[in-house]
Amino acid sequence: MKKTRIPVIAGNWKMNKVRDEALQFIYSVNQELPSPNKVETVICASDVLLRCMVKRQGENLKIGAQNMHFKEFGAFTGETSPKLLETTGVSYVIIGHSERRQMFGETDESVNKKIHAALKYELKPIVCVGETLELREKGLTNVWVKTQVEKAFENISLDDVKQIIIAYEPIWAIGTGKTATPEQAEQTISLIRDVVKELYNEEVADQVRILYGGSVTPNNIDDLLKQSNIDGALVGGASLEAASFLKLVDSAVKNS
Numbered sequence: 001m002k003k004t005r006i007p008v009i010a011g012n013w014k015m016n017k018v019r020d021e022a023l024q025f026i027y028s029v030n031q032e033l034p035s036p037n038k039v040e041t042v043i044c045a046s047d048v049l050l051r052c053m054v055k056r057q058g059e060n061l062k063i064g065a066q067n068m069h070f071k072e073f074g075a076f077t078g079e080t081s082p083k084l085l086e087t088t089g090v091s092y093v094i095i096g097h098s099e100r101r102q103m104f105g106e107t108d109e110s111v112n113k114k115i116h117a118a119l120k121y122e123l124k125p126i127v128c129v130g131e132t133l134e135l136r137e138k139g140l141t142n143v144w145v146k147t148q149v150e151k152a153f154e155n156i157s158l159d160d161v162k163q164i165i166i167a168y169e170p171i172w173a174i175g176t177g178k179t180a181t182p183e184q185a186e187q188t189i190s191l192i193r194d195v196v197k198e199l200y201n202e203e204v205a206d207q208v209r210i211l212y213g214g215s216v217t218p219n220n221i222d223d224l225l226k227q228s229n230i231d232g233a234l235v236g237g238a239s240l241e242a243a244s245f246l247k248l249v250d251s252a253v254k255n256s
């Protein structure tokens with residue numbers, strides 16, 4: 001089935017790669033990436049790498065941050081402001097990744113504040129939601145994810161919501177090699193689309209891109225992207241090598 005939404009392949013490099021490795025990756029992919037009319041390709045890297053990557057990004061690659069503070073400036077040692085990210089030239093920012101929620105005290109409230117701040121500085125938020133294995137086994141996935149989406153989107157306007165990309169990342173699937181089945185991913189992602197419809201309207205729900213993340217590789221991405229509600233992937237490990245990233249991008253074009 002032909003999808004109307006432009007797919008997104010976003011790499012989340014986490015705390016990997018030094019400057020030379022990052023630049024080598026960019027030089028390897030720049031000429032190979034298809035036009036942004038076919039697929040949006042993004043690499044989210046450590047803050048220290050962002051400026052040098054932005055300077056060398058080809059026209060089909062965008063650079064994103066992995067986190068930011070919601071305040072413009074102030075006494076927040078070690079944090080990065082949305083204003084600084086904007087002046088650095090990045091276009092996207094991951095917000096509420098489960099590693100930040102679990103290890104760095106990110107809450108639904110801070111996620112919401114960060115989304116507001118990102119939109120103010122014209123950074124496209126990639127907002128992560130997803131359940132633990134324990135919640136899934138108790139049958140609480142839908143309630144949990146619905147609440148995360150509702151809280152993330154509090155007081156976000158109808159116009160702004162179209163800028164947001166949602167990434168459904170079941171925590172048990174991240175970095176474990178245990179991908180959600182295409183059916184599991186599609187079921188939760190279509191629930192998320194329904195929540196967006198309830199909060200806004202059908203038109204907005206049809207436009208919002210919703211990605212799957214969690215052990216996506218070139219070997220399993222096709223079956224995920226064949227699902228009608230899955231608009232791309234947020235990828236950790238398999239985004240680190242240029243050849244693997246390019247395969248993911250090819251799959252997005254083929255399955256859109």
Ligand code: PGA
Nearest residue numbers: 174175214215235236237
């Ligand atoms: P993974 O990470 O692809 O290595 O599972 C995904 C993510 O954390 O966004």
